[in-house]
Amino acid sequence: MTQSDDKKQLDKLLEKQRKGNLKPSDRFEIPPQPIPEQEPHKRKKNISEVALGYTETQARLEAMRCLQCKNVPCVKGCPVRIRIKDFIAAIAEGHYKKALQIIKENSLLPAVCGRVCPQEVQCQLTCTVGKKFKDPTKAVSIGRLERYVADLEQDNIQIPEIAPETGMKVAVIGSGPGGIVAAADTRRAGHDVTVFEAFHKTGGVMVYGIPEFRLPKSIVQKEIDVLKKMGVKIICNFIVGKTRTLDQLMNEEGFDAAYIGVGAGLPRFMSIEGESLIGVYSANEFLTRANLMKAYDFGKGADTPIAKPKIAAVIGGGNVAMDSARTAVRLGAQKVYLIYRRTEKEMPARIEEVHHAKEEGIDFRILQSPKRIIGDENFNVTDIECLKYRLGEPDESGRRRPIPIEGSEFHIEVDTVIMAIGNIANPLIRKTTTGLEFNKWGNIIVDENCKTSIEGVYAGGDIVLGAATVILAMGQGRIAANSINQYLKQKKKQTLRNTK
Amino acid sequence: MLKEPHKIVSKKQLSENVFTAWVRAPLIAEAAKPGQFVIVCLSNEYGERIPLTIAGADPENGTIRLIWQRVGKTTAELADLKAEDKIMNIVGPLGNPTEIKNYGTAVCVGGGIGLAPLLPITRALKKTGNYIISIIGARTKELLILENEFKDISDELNITTDDGSYGQKALVTEPLEEVCQRSNKPDQVFAIGPAVMMKFCCEVTKKYNIPTQVSLNTIMVDGTGMCGGCRIEYDGQPKFVCVDGPEFDGHKVNFELMIKRLNAYKYQEKKAIEQYRNYKCKLEDKIES
Numbered sequence A: 001m002t003q004s005d006d007k008k009q010l011d012k013l014l015e016k017q018r019k020g021n022l023k024p025s026d027r028f029e030i031p032p033q034p035i036p037e038q039e040p041h042k043r044k045k046n047i048s049e050v051a052l053g054y055t056e057t058q059a060r061l062e063a064m065r066c067l068q069c070k071n072v073p074c075v076k077g078c079p080v081r082i083r084i085k086d087f088i089a090a091i092a093e094g095h096y097k098k099a100l101q102i103i104k105e106n107s108l109l110p111a112v113c114g115r116v117c118p119q120e121v122q123c124q125l126t127c128t129v130g131k132k133f134k135d136p137t138k139a140v141s142i143g144r145l146e147r148y149v150a151d152l153e154q155d156n157i158q159i160p161e162i163a164p165e166t167g168m169k170v171a172v173i174g175s176g177p178g179g180i181v182a183a184a185d186t187r188r189a190g191h192d193v194t195v196f197e198a199f200h201k202t203g204g205v206m207v208y209g210i211p212e213f214r215l216p217k218s219i220v221q222k223e224i225d226v227l228k229k230m231g232v233k234i235i236c237n238f239i240v241g242k243t244r245t246l247d248q249l250m251n252e253e254g255f256d257a258a259y260i261g262v263g264a265g266l267p268r269f270m271s272i273e274g275e276s277l278i279g280v281y282s283a284n285e286f287l288t289r290a291n292l293m294k295a296y297d298f299g300k301g302a303d304t305p306i307a308k309p310k311i312a313a314v315i316g317g318g319n320v321a322m323d324s325a326r327t328a329v330r331l332g333a334q335k336v337y338l339i340y341r342r343t344e345k346e347m348p349a350r351i352e353e354v355h356h357a358k359e360e361g362i363d364f365r366i367l368q369s370p371k372r373i374i375g376d377e378n379f380n381v382t383d384i385e386c387l388k389y390r391l392g393e394p395d396e397s398g399r400r401r402p403i404p405i406e407g408s409e410f411h412i413e414v415d416t417v418i419m420a421i422g423n424i425a426n427p428l429i430r431k432t433t434t435g436l437e438f439n440k441w442g443n444i445i446v447d448e449n450c451k452t453s454i455e456g457v458y459a460g461g462d463i464v465l466g467a468a469t470v471i472l473a474m475g476q477g478r479i480a481a482n483s484i485n486q487y488l489k490q491k492k493k494q495t496l497r498n499t500k
Numbered sequence B: 001m002l003k004e005p006h007k008i009v010s011k012k013q014l015s016e017n018v019f020t021a022w023v024r025a026p027l028i029a030e031a032a033k034p035g036q037f038v039i040v041c042l043s044n045e046y047g048e049r050i051p052l053t054i055a056g057a058d059p060e061n062g063t064i065r066l067i068w069q070r071v072g073k074t075t076a077e078l079a080d081l082k083a084e085d086k087i088m089n090i091v092g093p094l095g096n097p098t099e100i101k102n103y104g105t106a107v108c109v110g111g112g113i114g115l116a117p118l119l120p121i122t123r124a125l126k127k128t129g130n131y132i133i134s135i136i137g138a139r140t141k142e143l144l145i146l147e148n149e150f151k152d153i154s155d156e157l158n159i160t161t162d163d164g165s166y167g168q169k170a171l172v173t174e175p176l177e178e179v180c181q182r183s184n185k186p187d188q189v190f191a192i193g194p195a196v197m198m199k200f201c202c203e204v205t206k207k208y209n210i211p212t213q214v215s216l217n218t219i220m221v222d223g224t225g226m227c228g229g230c231r232i233e234y235d236g237q238p239k240f241v242c243v244d245g246p247e248f249d250g251h252k253v254n255f256e257l258m259i260k261r262l263n264a265y266k267y268q269e270k271k272a273i274e275q276y277r278n279y280k281c282k283l284e285d286k287i288e289s
């Protein structure tokens, strides 16, 4: 369909709606609007964003697909309970500012979540339209609509109002999505907020992990700029636990409350032979070199080198694995394998990413896993030896357990291996903070208000949940900020009483 | 507690390729302990993150001392900075501090730029009452640094150069072996320098069963345990130098593998420094003309 056809269809539907005789069957007839994308053969050679975003007509047509269900099943699928039905109605009416306001009641980073939320297992999984077509990818594209209205605002994001200064000091540790939200919400309440970030750039995984072609860094930067304009202090190159400990911040530097949002952090390796060879990377290292330090521009300004893979194998099946594989493609690899122990059905990656990865020519090798990595006399990787797997009974995670098939060894020639099999909690805070309780995996234990075992200290995001998502981290940042605001209100009353 | 820009307070050239500077970094100066390091990054957009040892800390003046050897792009760029210039990013202190205590007789062996990290450790060991035997070496006389500093804090000082242009014509392992053979064997050895030097020092001390700490200088990215790029094989197990080290029992380190990993980017690094030199030449041509 051409653009003018789209426009005609939209006008017809709007006309019907005005007359009050738009029926659900009319809505079902609107085809799911495809998002314009860069062609695979072009985007493989650049790092620019793959999905280009809806046109206005497309956005309104997609919004018209929403049935405006009374019981809003979609909202139950959204971790932060965005009033989805209402913001979509606003888009259908062409009231984009209003739509954004509704979203922002619950989500501070719609331009980010619209792009990276795993919608097909959240809001879009429970959407009635998706149910009707028995396919969550045919549900109303809630995420893309969110992105549409958020992008319209990108150049003049409104600075929220700040309550009168309370004189209370809040430390936010880590500048990932959880930290950004916690900082914004506590600052809005008038507190003096400082964000401490270990890296030289803010944004957490959104900046060093998720690649530019999925989430342009300028979007994250704009959110950080808003924080600055709100008067939040941001201190980079400050590692809590090293530069100063949390105990010191609370007891010597006069912070009244803290939010810990330091993320998961430590890469997992497989403990197999050959993992120390040259050319074996953790996904964290590979993606950090490529994203944070822009190693893809090595020789064109960037100082950080990265091995330019010719044939790469990525081990894993989540978003991190897809990002690594697609980054390897963009660094010029001629062949990229994605090696996963289970089948595509069990892959935790977003469907869209799997689809994009395949379009970009990544060779999916399912039911396989490396047994050892082999190198030459200079310790450079030359091969991986893999085993074939089959699926057994479901395990605790509910997914069918992969079982190695004995004697099924075979070799794949590679020069780069990227381990994307998950992260574990960084022990730095645990080792340097007294009285903070952790579970056996090293995650901080919190209650439903994100309160930790130390008074005035709250936590959220990956350091609490293990590997989570941007929206879950944001949600916890918000819960923690509410708790902090309440706690500080009490504390202030208390000190006023004491000084009387 | 706002961070201030890292201004270079003073800078000096110590030898053809070695430079030292005192840099403002009050938070780090206060927290630093011997054996720890910082990561320096010269630009937010494109900078490479490189680890450098904290060669001295002055909490009262809020400064730390860095000593670096010009080997590639980033260290060359650092060498081109002057007093009053600013270093954009410095993060630290990173790594575990050296275990400083009275061992009895401590041998401190340093080669080349390794003398920089060795200095604060030797100084602290001296303060806690150790008998200090220092063995300091370089390829040639011009490259020997910190001789006076070591003289002040050593009970015995051995100087070696590969070409015999100064001190004893030998590798540091020769006087080390001689010391190990004494009837009153030293109690602890600290060896810091190029990986090959540490490797051979460990081979010597292993023969005499003398515990030996080495400080490893693997390639790093974050310095917080996040990337795994700095990993080594230690006692057959992977260890991260930035969080588990940088000091290790040298007898358990797989040096051969570590040395190869250090060269992983050799070709690309060579290109980067060539480009930087070309750029500088062009710039200077422009200024002259």
Ligand SMILES: Cc1cc2nc3c(=O)[nH]c(=O)nc-3n(C[C@H](O)[C@H](O)[C@H](O)COP(=O)(O)OP(=O)(O)OC[C@H]3O[C@@H](n4cnc5c(N)ncnc54)[C@H](O)[C@@H]3O)c2cc1C
Pocket (backbone or CB within 6 Å): A116, A117, A118, A173, A174, A175, A176, A177, A178, A179, A196, A197, A198, A199, A202, A203, A204, A205, A206, A209, A210, A211, A238, A239, A240, A241, A261, A262, A263, A264, A265, A287, A319, A320, A323, A350, A426, A428, A429, A460, A461, A462, A463, A467, A468, A469, A470, A471, A473, A474
């Ligand atoms: C490659 C990749 C792809 C992903 N893709 C998706 C996706 O598509 N969709 C999705 O929803 N989620 C995705 N995720 C997961 C998501 O990014 C995380 O769940 C989320 O970012 C966690 O947020 P957080 O607030 O816990 O902090 P993080 O984003 O983890 O940030 C923590 C920050 O704290 C800093 N820090 C750590 N320790 C200290 C310290 N001691 N002192 C000071 N600062 C410190 C770190 O440098 C970092 O900047 C992906 C993750 C990765 C790695």
Ligand SMILES: Cc1cc2nc3c(=O)[nH]c(=O)nc-3n(C[C@H](O)[C@H](O)[C@H](O)COP(=O)(O)OP(=O)(O)OC[C@H]3O[C@@H](n4cnc5c(N)ncnc54)[C@H](O)[C@@H]3O)c2cc1C
Pocket (backbone or CB within 6 Å): B037, B048, B050, B051, B052, B053, B054, B067, B068, B069, B070, B071, B072, B073, B074, B075, B076, B113, B116, B117, B216, B217, B218, B219, B220, B246, B262, B263, B265, B266, B269, B270, B272, B273
């Ligand atoms: C904990 C630690 C402490 C260190 N302390 C000091 C110090 O006090 N003074 C000092 O001069 N150097 C120190 N180093 C080494 C220093 O980090 C490197 O010399 C630096 O990263 C080189 O950067 P470049 O961009 O100038 O050179 P690059 O272009 O990156 O490299 C040039 C050449 O130097 C070698 N090289 C690269 N990285 C390292 C490395 N990490 N260690 C050794 N050689 C390397 C490579 O063989 C390469 O070919 C330390 C390293 C570590 C891990």
Ligand code: SF4
Pocket (backbone or CB within 6 Å): A077, A078, A079, A080, A081, A082, A084, A107, A113, A114, A117, A118, A119, A122, A123, A124, A142, A143, A146, A471
């Ligand atoms: S935040 Fe995520 S889950 Fe919630 S509505 Fe938006 S896209 Fe869906």
Ligand code: SF4
Pocket (backbone or CB within 6 Å): A065, A066, A067, A068, A069, A072, A073, A074, A075, A084, A085, A088, A126, A127, A128, A129, A140, A142
């Ligand atoms: S479930 Fe789907 S159709 Fe129903 S209101 Fe939500 S988005 Fe609209």
Ligand code: FES
Pocket (backbone or CB within 6 Å): B219, B220, B221, B222, B223, B224, B225, B226, B227, B228, B229, B230, B231, B240, B241, B242, B243
């Ligand atoms: S430098 Fe990244 S883990 Fe050590």
